[in-house]
Amino acid sequence: MTHSAHTPASLPATRSKTTLPAADTTGRARRARVEPMAVRPLRDGRYAVETDGDGETYVVDLDATTCTCPDHEIRGRRCKHLRRVALEVTARLVPPPGRRTAVCAVCGGRAFVPTTARGPALCVRHTHRPGRPVVDRETGDRLLVVAATGARADRVETDEGRLVADYPSNAEYGRHEPVFRAVYVDALRRDGPVSVYAFPASRLRPPRIEGDDGGAGADLSATADARLSAA
Structure with a gap:
């Protein structure tokens, strides 16, 4: 009989808007952390970032260092959305580009695997x-x-x-x-x-x-x- 600890569980398909600790930051770096946002990986390796203040959703490409928001497209700045995606990738809250979220076959936790990977995954x-x-x-x-x-x-x-x-x-x-x-x-x-x-x-x-x-x-x-x- 398989031990219950080794039975996979399902993961939520969507994420609510969350914040991160301010970490003694200022300006855009601070806004990237303290403003509620929801980061969702897209199938093409980019990320949709839903914001709370203006209710808009922007698309971030980490590899190209681009975002569809006005702050980046008009002002050419490294906006809060780009910063937020980078923070969540570093914290392993979302998969890095080229990977997708899967369920660990041992503990049922989050695992990041190549987008083309097949078969059981491991964290x-x-x-x-x-x-x-x-x-x-x-x-x-x-x-x-x-x-x-x-x-x-x-x-x-x-x-x-x-x-x-x-x-x-x-x-x-x-x-x-x-x-x-x-x-x-x-x-x-x-x-x-x-x-x-x-x-x-x-x-x-x-x-x-x-x-x-x-x-x-x-x-x-x-x-x-x-x-x-x-x-």
């Missing part, structure tokens, strides 16, 4: 970068991530011909979660072949304390690359 907290040390929640063993498959655990087969989701040891992890491939650190330190194993995303966790990775890092990552290339 920053629950993704694993290749070359990073992780720990198996079931056994406590240390591993090194070698690849992200981008495919669900109920669709990825192991070398044994079984779906990752069908292993009893993965029963408490979401069948919808993306699979990562990893090697055991101890195997890298021994002579002989190195096997690559597949795990649902939430079965792997980052090391909790310094030294929990047993020294796995850049050196072991290079060792893994060499050993796997030679296999």
Whole structure:
């Protein structure tokens, strides 16, 4: 049975007008923060900014540093709308250009993925970068991530011909979660072949304390690359 913590939830489709802390700013920088605005990403990578004072909606292009408001188009200034979008992107309140908002397959929180991405998504907290040390929640063993498959655990087969989701040891992890491939650190330190194993995303966790990775890092990552290339 899948643990409730690993069940995705829905995210609101729209946002209400909000404000940000003034942060000891003045002028346009202050107005960008304290005036109520709603920032909505558009499919083409731009942003619609709905304001409160004049009730207008303007379109901001961060890449081109443009806005359709009079302050920018007539005066050529870096307006409050441009500043507000940049602030919300930096604060991870909205996705950066070229990305869209998705639901994390592990916690149901917000994840930003490329607009063309398909399959299950993961937020920053629950993704694993290749070359990073992780720990198996079931056994406590240390591993090194070698690849992200981008495919669900109920669709990825192991070398044994079984779906990752069908292993009893993965029963408490979401069948919808993306699979990562990893090697055991101890195997890298021994002579002989190195096997690559597949795990649902939430079965792997980052090391909790310094030294929990047993020294796995850049050196072991290079060792893994060499050993796997030679296999």
